[in-house]
Amino acid sequence: MIEIVPSILSADFARLGEQVREAEAGGAERIQIDVMDGHFVPNITMGPLVVEAVRRVTRLPLEAHLMITNPQEYIETFAQAGADIIIVHQEVCPHLHRVIKQIKAAGKRAGVAINPSTPVFMLKDMLSLLDMVLVMTINPGFGGQELIPETLPKIVELRRMLAERHLSCDIEVDGGISEKTAAQVVKAGANLLVAGSSVYNKKESVAQAIERLRRAATSEHL
Numbered sequence: 001m002i003e004i005v006p007s008i009l010s011a012d013f014a015r016l017g018e019q020v021r022e023a024e025a026g027g028a029e030r031i032q033i034d035v036m037d038g039h040f041v042p043n044i045t046m047g048p049l050v051v052e053a054v055r056r057v058t059r060l061p062l063e064a065h066l067m068i069t070n071p072q073e074y075i076e077t078f079a080q081a082g083a084d085i086i087i088v089h090q091e092v093c094p095h096l097h098r099v100i101k102q103i104k105a106a107g108k109r110a111g112v113a114i115n116p117s118t119p120v121f122m123l124k125d126m127l128s129l130l131d132m133v134l135v136m137t138i139n140p141g142f143g144g145q146e147l148i149p150e151t152l153p154k155i156v157e158l159r160r161m162l163a164e165r166h167l168s169c170d171i172e173v174d175g176g177i178s179e180k181t182a183a184q185v186v187k188a189g190a191n192l193l194v195a196g197s198s199v200y201n202k203k204e205s206v207a208q209a210i211e212r213l214r215r216a217a218t219s220e221h222l
């Protein structure tokens with residue numbers, strides 16, 4: 001099943017609760033919270049307090065996309081704050097197996113993200129332990145960027161690797177997902193499509209935006 005996953009990075013923070021509820025009412029089945037530390041990526045955003053606040057206004061599963069240099073130091077904090085899926089970046093985890101086990105030990109689903117320049121084979125031996133691989137379709141740090149086309153073959157390759165191993169891990173994509181790119185990433189093999197600026201775009205309601213993206217994602221055209 002194809003899901004549109006709203007990222008609150010582009011939401012109106014002055015009325016965050018409302019914006020999360022709008023996504024839920026609009027049919028979103030999970031929400032992504034982008035955590036940035038100003039070290040791994042050149043931007044600073046939200047932390048566990050925001051996860052805790054969002055947890056209070058929705059029953060949807062929450063994904064914490066941790067774009068931070070020492071994720072192993074914060075797994076339990078984000079688990080306690082109410083994240084259901086914890087996503088760490090491969091690039092900052094020399095002991096990735098240990099971090100995945102740490103997420104599982106906290107009772108949460110484990111995801112690993114890879115930047116556009118990180119090859120999919122870096123995750124080959126960990127695939128059986130993962131609930132999700134997040135293929136970044138932009139360089140992480142900011143919303144509103146354009147999808148990098150070189151990331152599309154990575155999705156195809158990952159889907160093939162999972163099929164070969166009979167694994168049912170989710171493939172999520174994040175960055176530059178719009179009406180124009182949604183069908184392309186689905187065709188490549190992604191099933192979870194994170195969307196920030198195209199969901200919270202101020203031109204239409206959050207529900208309308210989600211519906212438009214879902215239609216584009218599941219259309220045969222393009």
Ligand SMILES: O=C(CO)[C@H](O)[C@H](O)COP(=O)(O)O
Nearest residue numbers: 140141143144175176196197
């Ligand atoms: O991880 C992220 C940025 O690093 C965000 O999830 C992503 O940017 C979503 O924003 P948009 O859909 O506007 O590209």
Ligand SMILES: [Fe+2]
Nearest residue numbers: 007034065174
């Ligand atoms: Fe993200």
